[in-house]
Amino acid sequence: MKLIHIDKKEWNQGMERAQKEYLLFSPVKDKDKEQYLFGPLAHGEVPDMTHADTVLSPKSIIFPQTEKMLHASLDPSQPDHHIMKRVPEEYGPRAVIGIRPYDVKALTLMNLNFDTDDYRDPYWCDAYKATTFIALGVNSPSSVDFSTSMGSGPFDETGVDVLLVDNQDSYIAKIITDKGQAFMEAAGFNAEADPSARETLDNIKANAEKKITAKVGTDTLRGREILELYEAPFWDEIAFSCINCGTCTFVCPTCWCFDIQDETKGKACTRFRNWDSCMFPLFTLHGSGHNPRGEKTQRVRQRFMHKLKYFLDKYDQGTMCVGCGRCVESCPVNIDIREVCNIMNNYEPQK
Numbered sequence: 001m002k003l004i005h006i007d008k009k010e011w012n013q014g015m016e017r018a019q020k021e022y023l024l025f026s027p028v029k030d031k032d033k034e035q036y037l038f039g040p041l042a043h044g045e046v047p048d049m050t051h052a053d054t055v056l057s058p059k060s061i062i063f064p065q066t067e068k069m070l071h072a073s074l075d076p077s078q079p080d081h082h083i084m085k086r087v088p089e090e091y092g093p094r095a096v097i098g099i100r101p102y103d104v105k106a107l108t109l110m111n112l113n114f115d116t117d118d119y120r121d122p123y124w125c126d127a128y129k130a131t132t133f134i135a136l137g138v139n140s141p142s143s144v145d146f147s148t149s150m151g152s153g154p155f156d157e158t159g160v161d162v163l164l165v166d167n168q169d170s171y172i173a174k175i176i177t178d179k180g181q182a183f184m185e186a187a188g189f190n191a192e193a194d195p196s197a198r199e200t201l202d203n204i205k206a207n208a209e210k211k212i213t214a215k216v217g218t219d220t221l222r223g224r225e226i227l228e229l230y231e232a233p234f235w236d237e238i239a240f241s242c243i244n245c246g247t248c249t250f251v252c253p254t255c256w257c258f259d260i261q262d263e264t265k266g267k268a269c270t271r272f273r274n275w276d277s278c279m280f281p282l283f284t285l286h287g288s289g290h291n292p293r294g295e296k297t298q299r300v301r302q303r304f305m306h307k308l309k310y311f312l313d314k315y316d317q318g319t320m321c322v323g324c325g326r327c328v329e330s331c332p333v334n335i336d337i338r339e340v341c342n343i344m345n346n347y348e349p350q351k
Ligand code: SF4
Pocket: 241, 242, 243, 244, 245, 246, 247, 248, 249, 279, 330, 331, 332, 333, 334, 335
């Protein structure tokens, strides 16, 4: 893996060069200038690499909050009326600059759901394939970061094409994939890093990981019986204060629940896919009126069991949580997945 030296003074020019070939996404301040969200950059706009963590994860770049899937004409005079067709979408080369390494790992976990041997979701697959991930290592993890407990970390390379490491006046860029190499060529960054850069990178990484003090246990989860956790007595207490607002699932980089709706306007019909949440009672309401998760405790249990048990059992790829801490920070009633995970992991059923 090649290491490149990028002088920060040359960064903006490189991004302008890259924009000739790629649509760039990066954290940008929202319209109220209060928080950062991931969004596309206008031509000539350069990524802000000083950003704090974004409230919402960057998953919307691959999996938009609302996405047009299919459309059809309802006009009987048209030869193809009522035939649903995919809505055309541009999937030219795009790159996400400054994405957190654990957020890239999160997308690889979502990929397990959307790109399988049995079914390939074309919307997800086309967007994922077109995207190059230029991740920025997290030198100073936030107080809610527990990524190292969840099989990830502030310098995780899973799914990353180029890992940038902030080294004062420069970046050390670790090129991990061919996609990453192509992006760096488009940006015109090719100065080989000094031989000492490898050690510098390792030191920055080790220091960052040391700053993460939260320790969350996951070691017993895989071996447990599902029913042992499902029927455990602690769920009512965990769910007690939850107001089912769904915030935790919307901010999460690994939550993928969605709902599909058809809307008609005049003689046109469009089928949309919208984010949904397992925390909402409507999500599981059947047409018959029956709701298998009609109670709050059932929904809260579902969220944690999916992330920390079902996913683990189904894919054997660790938890469906990368420890970004967004849900910890955003939950209005302070329900903390770190505590829930420890409760599940340490649970000793009464004999
Ligand atoms: S953010 Fe908190 S209150 Fe809202 S649904 Fe999630 S756990 Fe419940």
